[in-house]
Amino acid sequence: MEPIESFTSRVVLLPAENVDTDQIIPARFLKVTDKTGLGDALFSDWRYNADGSPKADFVLNRPESMGAQVLFAGDNFGCGSSREHAPWALVGYGFRAVISTFFADIFRNNSLKNGLLPITVSPDVHQALQARLKNDLDAEVTIDLAEQALSLPDGGTVEFPIDPFAKHCLLNGVDQFAFLLGEEDAIREYEETHPPRVQTSKVA
């Protein structure tokens, strides 16, 4: 994974609350066996008409959204299904961060493993940013992961929380898998004193 550096971007405004992963990518797109190419299916049911043409009034189809790398979402973004296809689709489309007041647990975990930053802000900051974005389509934010800083279009900067281990991995371009594999001794030691609880071949 590439290390994440500070970046500046315009913001796509999608303030709907409780956007579930079925909206981010509907289940019918989950019959794939790889993780690439899902960007076209992002928000499919909101984004396309029945004949496949783009819905002109959906925010991703508006000219000002082109090239934006940050999504502004409502509370509880990414709830529902555990499908990692949701961050794969967001990243595949070109998003690098989502701003919300809070994220569903599994979605947040999945995002951090795919270089997509879940940026949590307070309800006050959220409300003010939403108001600004509504009136200023060119407004930009800057996201600095090392400083955990979100620079707002009004010139202010707020700090956002992030799991320190995930931050370390993202900043250094190392993955969590390698860290776990490095714990072989501890895993073996645990297994030596804790016999397996089940034997699945016995019930098959």
Next chain:
Amino acid sequence: MSSSRTLFQKIWDRHVIRPETSETPAILYIDLHLVHEVTSPQAFTELRTRGLTVRSPDQTIATMDHSTPTTPRGPDGRIPVSDAQAAAQLQQLVQNCAEFGIPLFELGSEKQGIVHVIGPERGLTQPGMTIVCGDSHTSTHGAFGALAFGIGTSEVGHVLATQCLIQNRPKTMEIRVDGELHPGVTAKDIILAIIAQIGIGGGTGYVIEYTGSAIRSLSMEERMTICNMSIEGGARAGLIAPDETTFEYIRGRPGAPAGKEWDRAVADWRELKTDEGATYDAAVTLNADELRPMITYGTNPGMGMPIDGTVPNPADVADENQRTGLERALGYMGLAAGKPLLGNPIDVVFIGSCTNSRISDLRSAAQAIRGRKVAPGVRMMVVPGSQLVKKQAEAEGLREIFEAAGAEWREAGCSMCIAMNGDQLAPGEYAVSTSNRNFEGRQGKGGRTFLASPLTAVASAVKGCVSDARELTEEVRPTWNP
């Protein structure tokens, strides 16, 4: 460490191989890993890329459920898969399981079924275990006092290779339900009422422990219905402390300990309860006596109300984003604010899914529909949770009851809960569904879902519109024993 611990803390402590530090999360050992066709292919690819093997194939089990058709078998006894993409995905699971030595319940085989039905059914789900699966409804297994939660595909790879997960410790929430349920009110109504109360995001960051006399009096299958939908309130896991009901359910199942091992296991499982004096980070209470059958009116499981309630009015909601959300939901659902749902015409009734497809669900639905007919113009589907549930239901005569009423009897799978296997609503259709999600398009693009209990589903199927299950149960019924 305090001497008083919650049930969650006890299970967590038993599985931590590296405790959390200020810089790194805890590393948690996983006792059982459940695998299905949709969220695993990319994880196996990752293993191949890194040249890794599956660490403990004997603590891993795979089934086919999400993208599998539930259409009747062909003359050769096989279930045809007409969708080429689904067929390729299923074939990939066969190859992956063969290559890495993982036991698999293949489509058409006698033990295939929904991943959260087969674990308990085979006796693999046991108290005090850690259980994961690339599926958010893994919370189901918490009914046994196991710490069970859904994970993403990257984490599926982690567990396949190391039998471990990197985890931050969640907070704990007690949801206490005391009192006694009225006739016609079920476990499904309890959990729909809980989610309506805490909201779809109310449990985010928490593991819920369900306590109280109303929970204790539930059967294991009812407890699974409750824990299953913990994720619909945002909680990754739900827990119920194991008791005699739990032990009796597990005893004698193929994966269960036997002989002296059984006695030792039960003695250990009796310790799995929250100590007196242990505290939770949050607490919620409900009174079962006050509960009525529940139904959802909107596009997330938190948008629920008593069956005889009226659809809320966006004009009464102060917050702008919340108001817009409710307006959008009612627009999608084609419902008017302030109106009752009772009497709203329906097109489809779906009985199935990892929430309500077990034998007791099918028995109660069959008992309610026996001697009645599905209303003209309504399609009713009954989809058993596993091949073994199907076989048992057929042996008990339930299939005949459903078919005599005009319902379809299907093969086992996720079916219309996920609409990626051929079973789905047409745009604009209304369904009363015993599944767990009413999100836009969840049961088919443009489809509109009312979540409810199997009894409410039957009452609605018979009348052809959203109906109150208490009207069915209040009628005098002849004695019936399956």
